[in-house]
Amino acid sequence: MLRIGELSRRVGVSDHVLRAWESRYGLLKPARSAGGFRLYSEADENRVRRMRAHLADGLSTAEAAHVAVAEERAGSIATEVVDAGGRTGLVDYADVLRQALAELDEPAAQALLDRLLADFTVETVLRDVVVPYLHELGERWERGAISVAQEHFASHVIRGRLASLARGWGNGRGPHVLLACPPGELHDLALLVFGIVLHRNGWRVRYLGANTPVEDLIQVTDDMGPNLVVLTATTPERIADVVPELSRLAEMAPLALAGAGATKDLAHNIGARLLTEDPVTAAEHVDGS
Amino acid sequence: MLRIGELSRRVGVSDHVLRAWESRYGLLKPARSAGGFRLYSEADENRVRRMRAHLADGLSTAEAAHVAVAEERAGSIATEVVDAGGRTGLVDYADVLRQALAELDEPAAQALLDRLLADFTVETVLRDVVVPYLHELGERWERGAISVAQEHFASHVIRGRLASLARGWGNGRGPHVLLACPPGELHDLALLVFGIVLHRNGWRVRYLGANTPVEDLIQVTDDMGPNLVVLTATTPERIADVVPELSRLAEMAPLALAGAGATKDLAHNIGARLLTEDPVTAAEHVDGS
DNA sequence: TAGGGTCCGTCTAGAGCCTGTATAGATATA
């Protein structure tokens, strides 16, 4: 821990200026000694150096400070993630994600996901962070513990990331899977996760998404002849309402049901497989034959 | 974000001239700092460089400025002629896109979009391909000329591409815009396009998406103090149903209405601005003040 | 070729913004 004079000497910025940058731009937030002296860390020193670099690039003082702070933010999440990743797994990062999204802070959420995806496999991030977060989101949603605005915002950010992971999932030469949710079912993010992992395991994905009439499913199945059709639902009614139609579908192509709404009985009645694991694990275990 | 002195140094054009080109030819539309200083983006820097290139080619100042602005729209770096050809060429791509998506052929659609985005600016692709395609999709949807499966499939692919263009749109230091659709309105893709272009013009975007209760909008507006709130609706009822609430919102922050459902009367009654142009053009014309 | 119009880079003046530096009086540290 350095006091202001020492920091000033090290970075070549006068103590007056350091205080000005602190009060005017929030560049530094030093700890304080018992008597009130500023105590700076190594991170603070680095931040000042980056600030000076940006000034040398021609940015205005205010702008340079802003950029230096913004960089710091992404960086700190990064190291934190890597540290925690080694020890405890990533599950805690669902919390960080939750907080960023609850505050409608898109940059923070994206930065976190960037870091996670840079350091871990897609499967790990999806299984340990995204899926737990989605569960929590769904549960808060049901409890009314979250505003519509928050839910929409979070869904949009997550959907955007998943969509970019899904890019090109119709490509390839592997077996062919058709994904959809039954009529009335609006939650398709877990299905997206499932499809992403399937594609990474060699499948070609056709995705129809939420709230799809079974009639259309049958039509597409007839046209395309998929090797597998997977439906997800969060409540049993969504499936129970269309049992006869799904039975017909199950005769046309192998059918699997997943999600909290998929019960053993329903699957049995329809003649479908039941997938009980989380979307990532389930996708890894599905057999392409 | 650069101030005028730094931009002047970088591009080798005096600050006086930069201001003259701005006021005389509309070459630049810099954001402003709280104190009124011009703040230039990288895009502005590039535009000035192109302007200089055209001057060096012998064009008059007015002409060079016109071309520099126009080619940003037309997108093609190669075209030195102000061409109508690029445009007719592009319009046909909406057809190709429509066909790929109608056949549920994700790889073909993605490949087309990859190609377009490599060759043209984001604005051009959105304005001349994506937005026309969305209009057509909406119209077929109303006519029942398209299956639910096709509509879902197409929406998902387009949404995914737009989401990746939207990545990071909450970043930056420009003015702050809140985007949403009123309750009952489910079509938010054009709003996504609008947000993407706004961000490329320096705005920070907070996106709440389709079907958002006005109560939540008011809440978020109160918390965040956006510089602008924009709502889109495809039918007037969506807006007409919540006129009193929107009037209240309009008193809290500048409000703009857009989309086919936004009428002059509604906007007037609510005390909101009306955006009548296509999403791309409208976003380019929105004033940050 | 002269005269007038237009284009466009440059300049000015007065006001306001941005930012490094200075000052004063009190308190902390060694």
Place this chain on the structure above:
DNA sequence: TATATCTATACAGGCTCTAGACGGACCCTA
């Protein structure tokens, strides 16, 4: 005690703002 640091405020100089004027270069027309 001597030095370092604290907070709060003031200030100066450079940068930028707006609005307009100026003048050289060019083009048209008579």
